[in-house]
Amino acid sequence: MEPSQEQIADGLRGVHDHITTFLTEADGNACHEDQWTYDKGSGGGVTRIWEHSDLIERGGVNFSAIHGDSLPTAAATQFNIPEGTPYFATGVSLVVHPWNPHVPTIHMNVRHFSAGDVWWFGGGIDLTPVYPVKQQIIGFHQALRDLCKVHGQDYAKHKTECDDYFLIRHRGETRGVGGLFFDHMRDDRVKDFAFIEALGKAFPDLYRPIVEASRAESHTDAERDFQLYRRSRYVEFNLVYDRGTLFGLQSNGRIESILMSMPAEARWRYDWHPEPGTREAELTDFYLKPQDWCAMTD
Amino acid sequence: MEPSQEQIADGLRGVHDHITTFLTEADGNACHEDQWTYDKGSGGGVTRIWEHSDLIERGGVNFSAIHGDSLPTAAATQFNIPEGTPYFATGVSLVVHPWNPHVPTIHMNVRHFSAGDVWWFGGGIDLTPVYPVKQQIIGFHQALRDLCKVHGQDYAKHKTECDDYFLIRHRGETRGVGGLFFDHMRDDRVKDFAFIEALGKAFPDLYRPIVEASRAESHTDAERDFQLYRRSRYVEFNLVYDRGTLFGLQSNGRIESILMSMPAEARWRYDWHPEPGTREAELTDFYLKPQDWCAMTD
Numbered sequence A, B: 001m002e003p004s005q006e007q008i009a010d011g012l013r014g015v016h017d018h019i020t021t022f023l024t025e026a027d028g029n030a031c032h033e034d035q036w037t038y039d040k041g042s043g044g045g046v047t048r049i050w051e052h053s054d055l056i057e058r059g060g061v062n063f064s065a066i067h068g069d070s071l072p073t074a075a076a077t078q079f080n081i082p083e084g085t086p087y088f089a090t091g092v093s094l095v096v097h098p099w100n101p102h103v104p105t106i107h108m109n110v111r112h113f114s115a116g117d118v119w120w121f122g123g124g125i126d127l128t129p130v131y132p133v134k135q136q137i138i139g140f141h142q143a144l145r146d147l148c149k150v151h152g153q154d155y156a157k158h159k160t161e162c163d164d165y166f167l168i169r170h171r172g173e174t175r176g177v178g179g180l181f182f183d184h185m186r187d188d189r190v191k192d193f194a195f196i197e198a199l200g201k202a203f204p205d206l207y208r209p210i211v212e213a214s215r216a217e218s219h220t221d222a223e224r225d226f227q228l229y230r231r232s233r234y235v236e237f238n239l240v241y242d243r244g245t246l247f248g249l250q251s252n253g254r255i256e257s258i259l260m261s262m263p264a265e266a267r268w269r270y271d272w273h274p275e276p277g278t279r280e281a282e283l284t285d286f287y288l289k290p291q292d293w294c295a296m297t298d
Helices: A005-027 A073-079 A134-150 A155-165 A189-214 A221-240 A243-250 A255-261 A279-287 B005-027 B073-079 B134-150 B155-165 B189-214 B221-240 B243-250 B255-261 B279-287
Strands: A032-037 A041-051 A056-068 A087-098 A105-115 A118-128 A178-185 A265-267 B032-037 B041-051 B056-068 B087-098 B105-115 B118-128 B178-185 B265-267
Touching: A005 A041, A005 A056, A005 A087, A005 A105, A005 A189, A032 A255, A041 A255, A056 A255, A087 A189, A087 A255, A105 A189, A118 A134, A118 A155, A118 A189, A134 A155, A134 A178, A134 A189, A155 A178, A221 A265, A221 B221, A243 A255, B005 B041, B005 B056, B005 B087, B005 B105, B005 B189, B032 B255, B041 B255, B056 B255, B087 B189, B087 B255, B105 B189, B118 B134, B118 B155, B118 B189, B134 B155, B134 B178, B134 B189, B155 B178, B221 B265, B243 B255
Parallel strands: none
Antiparallel strands: A032 A041, A041 A056, A056 A087, A087 A105, A105 A118, A118 A178, A265 B265, B032 B041, B041 B056, B056 B087, B087 B105, B105 B118, B118 B178
């Protein structure tokens, strides 16, 4: 049976709690939680954030489910929906920026939208290491490939869309090592919802091995400095290109929940280039270009 | 006699050198200089930057003068100029982010554009204090008002445009305490050019008294932290709204010259609000709203 709006929101609320439990365990501390209501319609959301915590320098996970009385003109035009149609949007989004430069930043988002007869699912997951470990990236992509297979999803398509979407065009480099990205997915309400719910529920299993393998690694001041420099690229992508961020800022969303994706700290350096042959150089020369990770063995 | 393109570029080159001399004296150290050529036409530019220097944490002044063979479609459409028209653009832009939280960040830009029969001047100057001193802001605005008067310019109009332009819409606050902003100014080539050249030449006299009054002031770690937090608002404005920055990024300009406007360091904190009655609270409650500075006496 096709899931109702309420069933989809309930499923994503379950994803939100599941991820919260995992992040609480991984970090070792409870989050700060804020509940908010949507003042231009009904519904609202829950923001859970860790700041200056043990594992997490800044990060958290948001849930929202809102009913709007009337779709904004821009969105109505774009999707050819009569202006003024009531709409429903629900989703879970997360970003984790760990302290340790050896633990990659991760981002995930799963969402559902409907207005009148129009509906779709969207989302994705992507990894942004500073000091990448190739086996971890291969493992991450292979797990995503396997998850796609179970749910009849085209891994190669979603992987390529991720590489395309998370391109920092003015730098000619990707934000990270990619993952999955999909939008306006409207194949089958049962199948699509099962996939995004499964992706959300799989998050702990996708991120835990990476965290556990790297969290105990020590780092130098120079590595921390490089991490903060790389964080400015994350800021550049999110503020210049990220559709979700820009839509949120333009539509008077809850700013602090939207900008939870920002790192605690970012640094810019003029025309800086790492020494050839270093791990810092290898990051942009190899890892921040689209690669067929699943085809690699080492 | 109407100034030619070469005379305008020469005038702005003079502004560039004049400001470089001032910043070198104020900082106490020579800049790093890079010359670049425009590979999609002829001409190029000179970037002069100070990073981790004495007064200046990060800042510099750019000059460019480029001839393009063919105006990009988007620009041609916007300004109703036949596609493929050759064009000329020259300008000086500067941003200075001082180390000391008591010394305001400043930004200035003067520029000229021409393509076929179409031409205009544009630019502006604005001040972004972290710990504002009201008398300094009044003095800054009064000096701008006087400069406008000498050049037959409407201070009130340019001042209002500045407040409107430098609004961080998603935060409901201005970037700083404003100044002047004007674009597509096309009154009289002699008069307009004289004004932007005079504004550029006036820069040392506008910024010096503010720097001299505040540079020796000591600051606490908490004040430095608040400065870095405020710098994230500067980043948000420049990457989300600033037309010059976004045009530069989209048009494959020289990225490192464009993003010279970024601070060395910026920090984000979740839903943070200063204690009522503190100087930190007064910044947003009073200074980051449009005010009639010239009408104030204290």
